[in-house]
Amino acid sequence: MTVSSQVQQALASLKGAQASFESFSLETQNQPAKQTYQNAAQQCQMLVDQIEARVQQIQQEEPQYKQQ
Template sequence: MTVASQVKQCLSTLKGIEATLDTFSLEAKNEETRKVFHETCLLTRRVIADIEVRTGELEREEPQYKGF
């Protein structure tokens, strides 16, 4: 497995985690719990954005990885 495919797999996994955290934040009954899930979801979104930038860099540096 190439580095680019591992990074993209990681990105995909993080997007799944983000969706799960968002669901938990909507379904939580306790306000404090809801807030923790929401904040964690926002943090995960920032990590996703950083990895998406890195994915773009990988694709520019190594065009053969584009679209993987």
Template sequence: MTIGTQLQQAIASAQSVSASLKTFALETQDQQAKQMFNQLAQNMDNTISALQARLNYVSTEEPQYKQQ
């Protein structure tokens, strides 16, 4: 398994976590919990952006991604 593939899997997992946290925030009536879930979702979205940037970089470096 390549680093690119592993990054893609990590991004998909992180997106799933982010979606779950956003759902929790919508479903709770507790304002403190809602704020916590929203903050955690924002942190996860930032992580997704960082992983995506790394995947974009790796895509230019790994030979199997280069255009023939």
């Protein structure tokens, strides 16, 4: 497995975790828990943004890793 595919896989997992936190936030009535889930989702989004930037960098440096 290449670094590019590992990064892509990590990105997909992180997006899944973010979606779960957003869902948990919408489903709970407990305000402290809702805030915790919202914060976790926001932190995931920041990481997603950073990793997506890294994916673009990898694709520019190594065009063979660009997904069709």
